[in-house]
Amino acid sequence: MAGTRTVPLLPCASIDEVAGFAAALGFTTAYRQQRPNPYLAMRRDDVDLHWFALPGHRPEDSYGSCLLVVDDPAELFDAFAAGLRERYGRLPLTGFPRVTRPRPRRNAEGRTGFSVVDPGGNWIRVVRGGPAEEPPGTSSRLARSLADAVVAADSRGDVDQAARLLDGALRRTPDADPVERVEALAYLAELSVRREDAVALRMALQDLAAVPLDDAQRSATRPVRQQAGELAGQAPTA
Known part of the structure; x- marks a missing residue:
């Protein structure tokens, strides 16, 4: 299916909170609405992530997740980390949002990956593409x-x-x-x-x-x- 794209739709409690977080990661607003339902579309290069506000949503209860396959997770992590430090004053390792550092993953055939957990508790999982590495x-x-x-x-x-x-x-x-x-x-x-x-x-x-x-x-x-x-x-x- 040439030209087909898949865009994750992730729940959150507030699109305002998510918008600031995503901007720190280098995303820009592609679309935003408050009525009839709060909805936010953010874009960074060729990556699109969309969020919708869900009444009563609790980030600790979220099962939302998506996968980004990239050439160089370390390079993307450095860009994300710089923006998160600027917005939050430090690299957030606890709570919502938070981030893990790039490490080889045995459960990903040795490929290096890291995760960003957004304010809605959704896991944005980043992993290196290409052939498997030594676990x-x-x-x-x-x-x-x-x-x-x-x-x-x-x-x-x-x-x-x-x-x-x-x-x-x-x-x-x-x-x-x-x-x-x-x-x-x-x-x-x-x-x-x-x-x-x-x-x-x-x-x-x-x-x-x-x-x-x-x-x-x-x-x-x-x-x-x-x-x-x-x-x-x-x-x-x-």
Whole structure:
């Protein structure tokens, strides 16, 4: 069917709230109405997302979801993150809206992906197109647990289960590769922010800072450690 397009229709409580959020992601308004029913159409390049206001809608009860297949999820994430930081003053990791970071997904044949959850509680799932990659978590026990935690939290939204998985794996593998340990502790710190657990966040960041690294390992983990440093400013009140 040449020229056929599919446009997701997502529920929300307020199209005004969604409009500001979508604008932060770089979308512009293609159509908007208040009567007879509030409706919003937003566009970014070739991507169209539409929202409709549903009386009594609660974002925590939403099952809305859509999939964006792109060439470079990391590039799109950087653009989204810059807009979200400008609008909300930080990268929102909890509540509505929120975002996860790009990571290889074992349940997507190793393809890198991330998710944005909009103010209506709908999951906008971004994944890299093209051929499958080597699935993560094949190198060690800790790497496998990290891959399982990413699926649990970033794909299924079960942050508590992901934290339990990763915390247990870290305790059972004290001699794990330092780079893998840094990556796991950084993700555990992020999960702690998302769980609003200030104590767990502080402990994860302390353990991360204590991991001994040589120059090559320090260079390899620099982006991950910088992301973890950003989390310190989002520490919830204990």
